[in-house]
Amino acid sequence: xxxxxxxxxxxxxxxxxxxxxxxxxxxxxxxxxxxxxxxxxxxxxxxxxxxxxxxxxxxxxxxxxxxxxxxxxxxxxxxxxxxxxxxxxxxxxxxxxxxxxxxxxxxxxxxxxxxxxxxxxxxxxxxxxxxxxxxxxxxxxxxxxxxxxxxxxxxxxxxxxxxxxxxxxxxxxxxxxxxxxxxxxxxxxxxxxxxxxxxxxxxxxxxxxxxxxxxxxxxxxxxxxxxxxxxxxxxxxxxxxxxxxxxxxxxxxxxxxxxxxxxxxxxxxxxxxxxxxxxxxxxxxxxxxxxxxxxxxxxxxxxxxxxxxxxxxxxxxxxxxxxxxxxxxxxxxxxxxxxxxxxxxxxxxxxxxxxxxxxxxxxxxxxxxxxxxxxxxxxxxxxxxxxxxxxxxxxxxxxxxxxxxxxxxxxxxxxxxxxxxxxxxxxxxxxxxxxxxxxxxxxxxxxxxxxxxxxxxxxxxxxxxxxxxxxxxxxxxxxxxxxxxxxxxxxxxxxxxxxxxxxxxxxxxxxxxxxxxxxxxxxxxxxxxxxxxxxxxxxxxxxxxxxxxxxxxxxxxxxxxxxxxxxxxxxxxxxxxxxxxxxxxxxxxxxxxxxxxxxxxxxxxxxxxxxxxxxxxxxxxxxxxxxxxxxxxxxxxxxxxxxxxxxxxxxxxxxxxxxxxxxxxxxxxxxxxxxxxxxxxxxxxxxxxxxxxxxxxxxxxxxxxxxxxxxxxxxxxxxxxxxxxxxxxxxxxxxxxxxxxxxxxxxxxxxxxxxxxxxxxxxxxxxxxxxxxxxxxxxxxxxxxxxxxxxxxxxxxxxxxxxxxxxxxxxxxxxxxxxxxxxxxxxxxxxxxxxxxxxxxxxxxxxxxxxxxxxxxxxxxxxxxxxxxxxxxxxxxxxxxxxxxxxxxxxxxxxxxxxxxxxxxxxxxxxxxxxxxxxxxxxxxxxxxxxxxxxxxxxxxxxxxxxxxxxxxxxxxxxxxxxxxxxxxxxxxxxxxxxxxxxxxxxxxxxxxxxxx
Numbered sequence: 001x002x003x004x005x006x007x008x009x010x011x012x013x014x015x016x017x018x019x020x021x022x023x024x025x026x027x028x029x030x031x032x033x034x035x036x037x038x039x040x041x042x043x044x045x046x047x048x049x050x051x052x053x054x055x056x057x058x059x060x061x062x063x064x065x066x067x068x069x070x071x072x073x074x075x076x077x078x079x080x081x082x083x084x085x086x087x088x089x090x091x092x093x094x095x096x097x098x099x100x101x102x103x104x105x106x107x108x109x110x111x112x113x114x115x116x117x118x119x120x121x122x123x124x125x126x127x128x129x130x131x132x133x134x135x136x137x138x139x140x141x142x143x144x145x146x147x148x149x150x151x152x153x154x155x156x157x158x159x160x161x162x163x164x165x166x167x168x169x170x171x172x173x174x175x176x177x178x179x180x181x182x183x184x185x186x187x188x189x190x191x192x193x194x195x196x197x198x199x200x201x202x203x204x205x206x207x208x209x210x211x212x213x214x215x216x217x218x219x220x221x222x223x224x225x226x227x228x229x230x231x232x233x234x235x236x237x238x239x240x241x242x243x244x245x246x247x248x249x250x251x252x253x254x255x256x257x258x259x260x261x262x263x264x265x266x267x268x269x270x271x272x273x274x275x276x277x278x279x280x281x282x283x284x285x286x287x288x289x290x291x292x293x294x295x296x297x298x299x300x301x302x303x304x305x306x307x308x309x310x311x312x313x314x315x316x317x318x319x320x321x322x323x324x325x326x327x328x329x330x331x332x333x334x335x336x337x338x339x340x341x342x343x344x345x346x347x348x349x350x351x352x353x354x355x356x357x358x359x360x361x362x363x364x365x366x367x368x369x370x371x372x373x374x375x376x377x378x379x380x381x382x383x384x385x386x387x388x389x390x391x392x393x394x395x396x397x398x399x400x401x402x403x404x405x406x407x408x409x410x411x412x413x414x415x416x417x418x419x420x421x422x423x424x425x426x427x428x429x430x431x432x433x434x435x436x437x438x439x440x441x442x443x444x445x446x447x448x449x450x451x452x453x454x455x456x457x458x459x460x461x462x463x464x465x466x467x468x469x470x471x472x473x474x475x476x477x478x479x480x481x482x483x484x485x486x487x488x489x490x491x492x493x494x495x496x497x498x499x500x501x502x503x504x505x506x507x508x509x510x511x512x513x514x515x516x517x518x519x520x521x522x523x524x525x526x527x528x529x530x531x532x533x534x535x536x537x538x539x540x541x542x543x544x545x546x547x548x549x550x551x552x553x554x555x556x557x558x559x560x561x562x563x564x565x566x567x568x569x570x571x572x573x574x575x576x577x578x579x580x581x582x583x584x585x586x587x588x589x590x591x592x593x594x595x596x597x598x599x600x601x602x603x604x605x606x607x608x609x610x611x612x613x614x615x616x617x618x619x620x621x622x623x624x625x626x627x628x629x630x631x632x633x634x635x636x637x638x639x640x641x642x643x644x645x646x647x648x649x650x651x652x653x654x655x656x657x658x659x660x661x662x663x664x665x666x667x668x669x670x671x672x673x674x675x676x677x678x679x680x681x682x683x684x685x686x687x688x689x690x691x692x693x694x695x696x697x698x699x700x701x702x703x704x705x706x707x708x709x710x711x712x713x714x715x716x717x718x719x720x721x722x723x724x725x726x727x728x729x730x731x732x733x734x735x736x737x738x739x740x741x742x743x744x745x746x747x748x749x750x751x752x753x754x755x756x757x758x759x760x761x762x763x764x765x766x767x768x769x770x771x772x773x774x775x776x777x778x779x780x781x782x783x784x785x786x787x788x789x790x791x792x793x794x795x796x797x798x799x800x801x802x803x804x805x806x807x808x809x810x811x812x813x814x815x816x817x818x819x820x821x822x823x824x825x826x827x828x829x830x831x832x833x834x835x836x837x838x839x840x841x842x843x844x845x846x847x848x849x850x851x852x853x854x855x856x857x858x859x860x861x862x863x864x865x866x867x868x869x870x871x872x873x874x875x876x877x878x879x880x881x882x883x884x885x886x887x888x889x890x891x892x893x894x895x896x897x898x899x900x901x902x903x904x905x906x907x908x909x910x911x912x913x914x915x916x917x918x919x920x921x922x923x924x925x926x927x928x929x930x931x932x933x934x935x936x937x938x939x940x941x942x943x944x945x946x947x948x949x950x951x952x953x954x955x956x957x958x959x960x961x962x963x964x965x966x967x968x969x970x971x972x973x974x975x976x977x978x979x980x981x982x983x984x985x986x987x988x989x990x991x992x993x994x995x996x997x
Contacts, residue, residue: 015986035980319719852913
């Protein structure tokens with residue numbers, strides 16, 4: 001892949017449009033990307049990454065893409081021309097961003113835009129896609145690398161590989177895992193661990209359930225002689241056998257106890273039967289004795305009530321004789337009631353008539369009613385005329401009300417139209433005021449944005465000043481600790497050298513050559529003195545010194561970073577006070593809010609004016625319509641008045657003394673109804689009196705034939721059917737009681753029981769209760785024994801089934817656990833304690849170390865070589881060790897022991913080697929443009945020359961290398977430079993070649 005041209009607009013620190021011609025830079029092979037801290041050197045690399053992948057490198061994703069210095073109307077955009085796989089492509093990306101509205105005030109959001117095009121053979125351009133997803137997939141397939149791999153291979157990051165050299169196995173595994181995508185091997189480890197965990201949980205659950213079943217068997221069995229549940233724990237060896245043994249012993253003991261309880265229950269049942277028979281005999285004897293005594297008492301009572309029985313018989317006989325007179329009595333009572341009702345109705349009807357005609361007979365009253373109805377028929381025409389007159393009066397009243405409403409409407413319309421001009425002028429003034437406020441808001445907005453940026457910069461400046469003071473104090477403490485640990489290490493080293501003879505003598509063995517003089521005899525070996533420093537103590541002090549020195553470097557680096565950011569903040573904010581800037585921003589905010597509030601009323605004012613104009617037109621139309629209705633209403637009123645006068649003359653003649661014709665008709669109708677009712681009631685009273693005389697005669701004849709002297713005596717003897725039945729039932733009951741008592745006294749069993757001693761029921765009942773309690777206790781014992789036996793049988797079967805179910809799960813767990821431990825590096829069979837993913841990454845690291853050593857030997861003049869180590873690292877794991885072989889001493893040591901400059905070119909060689917391996921892993925895509933970020937300041941002059949020679953060798957086959965640094969010596973050694981300038985209004989870039997220096 002080769003970069004040709006990069007164009008950025010309002011991106012990062014670049015406020016305007018900046019173009020970088022990589023074709024011009026590639027002519028020299030190596031070029032320098034130079035500029036002060038914070039100018040935007042890294043932002044150039046961010047723009048390349050954003051163009052290709054739509055995102056900046058991972059460590060800088062949290063910041064915004066748009067430049068704070070850019071003008072409001074300048075869009076944020078990145079455009080990159082590059083060649084990959086023989087295709088010349090151009091990608092353009094715009095992030096989602098806010099822009100001013102084309103109409104009105106405020107802002108609106110533009111969606112993110114991505115464009116991909118390709119140059120054609122005829123010099124034209126062909127659009128390929130506008131989809132973010134399609135462009136990402138297309139570029140990813142062409143490059144063959146993810147964004148993380150691209151940033152690691154093409155944009156070699158500052159300090160990452162120096163940390164990689166000093167890191168432990170876990171940290172190296174994370175980086176290599178991202179680059180070589182070994183997640184599938186880690187997923188295998190996780191899946192095996194999950195299988196082991198799931199299988200273990202299944203076996204553990206089964207064991208817990210088995211222990212629970214054992215405890216439930218113990219609860220069901222209760223205290224059994226010679227049977228006791230041993231202590232059981234889920235997962236312990238022998239759990240299955242212990243549960244089965246206890247279940248078998250408990251079941252056999254429960255069966256024996258159940259048989260014993262069964263025999264005892266049968267004996268108790270037999271005793272209860274005998275007691276029940278004795279109690280039944282006593283109760284029967286007592287019953288017979290009670291019946292004999294009761295029969296004697298009832299016989300005596302019957303003799304005493306003989307007079308009452310005779311009176312009851314005579315009363316029943318007279319009542320049955322009166323049944324023949326009952327119809328005549330009922331007929332006479334009905335006729336009498338009817339006669340009284342008819343007489344009362346006649347009296348009330350005649351009372352409603354005038355005194356002069358109230359005493360006339362029925363025929364005369366009927367004739368008078370006919371005369372009134374004839375007069376009522378002559379009033380129909382007058383009543384119709386009266387209804388029409390009433391309707392005319394209602395219509396005239398409605399016309400009067402309409403006339404009043406129109407007069408009010410005309411008056412109201414006149415008042416409203418009188419103030420129309422003043423209302424229109426007031427609404428027009430409101431519109432003009434809102435338009436002026438909108439113009440003020442547009443002018444205040446940019447001023448407020450500038451004041452806000454300055455205020456934020458001032459706050460950052462004050463905060464960074466405090467952080468700089470803290471960083472300075474931290475640097476002082478780190479330097480003091482570094483100097484102290486260095487002095488301590490040098491002191492221990494000197495003390496060890498003074499006693500090195502004793503340390504060497506400790507390793508001497510008989511008949512072995514001395515490492516100093518070569519002799520096989522050791523007559524007087526040196527002895528260790530008090531306070532001797534051994535090698536371990538010295539190395540520990542050296543490690544403490546290196547740790548303290550590294551902490552010092554980090555503190556100094558942090559101080560430099562804070563100072564650089566503080567300088568940028570001071571340059572942007574100046575010396576202005578935060579409170580003054582905040583007050584100014586608050587004042588502008590208030591002015592803007594007030595102006596926007598006034599401007600927001602423009603639409604409402606316009607709507608009010610439109611509404612008022614519509615109301616003006618409506619009022620004019622209402623006035624015209626009201627005037628037309630007044631003319632039509634006057635004509636109609638005159639016609640109605642003439643018609644009503646003619647009808648009133650007709651009505652006055654027909655109603656007579658009544659107030660209205662309807663009242664006269666109602667009066668005549670009432671008179672006719674009263675006369676007709678009085679005539680009918682008089683005829684009905686005459687008929688009822690005749691019927692009463694006939695009923696009296698029939699009653700006297702019926703009483704005489706039934707044997708009664710008078711109708712009154714017959715009426716007194718009448719009994720209804722219920723009373724007759726009640727008297728007959730009483731006589732029959734007395735007769736049945738006499739017969740039953742006689743039969744009872746004649747029964748031989750009762751006569752025999754009467755002569756026996758009284759029955760003792762209490763003693764029989766006591767014996768029965770005692771037998772019943774014994775039977776229930778034995779039955780309960782038998783039920784409990786059977787329930788215990790059944791429960792133990794059921795739980796034993798469930799325990800056996802559970803053991804059979806767990807057996808294959810336990811075998812599966814053991815097999816999966818062995819595989820998971822082997823893959824995780826915790827198994828005894830895995831001698832090096834190497835995880836599966838570490839095993840795969842170890843092969844990649846070995847390949848990277850071999851490739852990196854080719855350049856490292858050249859950078860170090862043949863002194864250093866990187867080698868991969870399978871030795872164990874932290875936490876007992878192995879496989880990702882990285883050592884350095886020093887050709888000067890022939891020793892192999894940790895890569896973290898290299899000095900600052902040695903660590904840089906070692907990490908640079910490692911980065912280049914890793915880039916080659918990752919490129920090969922990604923499909924062999926050629927990378928014609930590389931960037932190396934910082935670290936050259938730690939090299940001496942000779943080493944810097946060797947490193948530059950190695951980088952210069954990368955130019956072979958037309959490769960371009962860009963070095964990102966602000967080391968002054970590189971500006972002299974690398975003539976082709978891309979200069980980034982930093983100003984208050986944003987950064988700019990400029991290309992400088994050899995001829996311009």
